[in-house]
Amino acid sequence: MEITCPRCESTFSVDPKALHNHHYQVKCSVCQQIFQVDMDSETSTAGLHLGQRLGRYLLLLIIFLLILALIGQILWSTGVYSYAANSAPIRQAMIRGANALGTTISWPGPNKEMRIVDSHVTPLGNQRAEITGKMENMAGHVQAYPVIQVTLSNVYGAPIAHLQFKAKDYLEQPEAISSGFLSRQPVPFTLKSPQLLAAAGYQVTLLSQP
Template sequence: MEIICPRCESTFATDNNALREHHYQAKCSVCQQIFHFDIAAEDTRSGSSLGRFLGKLLLILTITLLIIALIGQALWWTRSYSYAATSAPVRRILLSSAEQLGVTIPWPGPNKEIRILNSQVTQAGKHLARITGNIENVANKVQAYPVIEVTLSNVYGAPIAHLQFTAAQYLSGAFHAHSGFVPGTAVPFTLSSPALTTAAGYQVTLLSRP
């Protein structure tokens, strides 16, 4: 334990047992002052110091959490997280956190930086058709999957039907709409529907948002 001389304020290290044997009286080796050491007051002072320290620590922790929350909110509302999510570890953390919170990440877009790599039409029987192909996100961020629109036309080129397919309808395998459309990966799609009948012409369009 440390004691402080009340006259010269010199600090000394001492043993509790030694203080108890001398009835909590001590003599300063610097100014020779003899004084009584109040162990109860010292315990109170130590407790107050510890309380102040814990209070400061709690305040710093609260401010840190508030700053983190504000940064997270800014990233959420501006959707800047979609750029960081191009990193697989960051994307896994985001998806895991969203799953634990029971929410779906609102990926931005889809914008016009998505292209169709290829598409082909095959017969599906009973006058039905199936369209397969691949799409690619060429942006530098993760974005939402687009809606794919198919326009059927007759032999004269006039449209006879417009069909729309959401990501949940055309994705399969390891690709899921809630995971976001990662850039630089060719994602296969399959379009099939009772309304997708054989026609003279097909036009596949990706619908984007402003």
């Protein structure tokens, strides 16, 4: 336990058993004052000191958590986390954390650093068509999947229809949306729709966002 000298207010750590053996009478090693230790008072003072220390620790913990929250907000608003997500273990840890919170990761973009690798049109029956191909994220970070726009044109090159397909419409495994559009890994897509008619011309475009 700790005791405090009433004259110079120096604080010392002592053994309660030793205090008892000396009938609670001690001599200050700083000012040489001999005084009687009031156990009730010292116990109350020790509790006060403990409460003050716990209060300081709690304040430091709150400050630490606020700093972490600020850093997290900065990383989230700037999209820096999407660069770290290039590492599969980090990305999986992020996804598991989001799943545990019952939410999904809001991947940034998509921006203009993506391209159609190849696409093929297959005529179907009833004047319908199907488009298959691959697209690639050329950026150095994970992005959100883009919207694919298909423009149908007539024999004169004039557009006759604009169709848009979201990721859940064209991915073979829609659950991959939560993992994001990975960098430098071509992703296959398939476009089907009753509105996707057999036409003279097709233009497949990836729509970018800020």
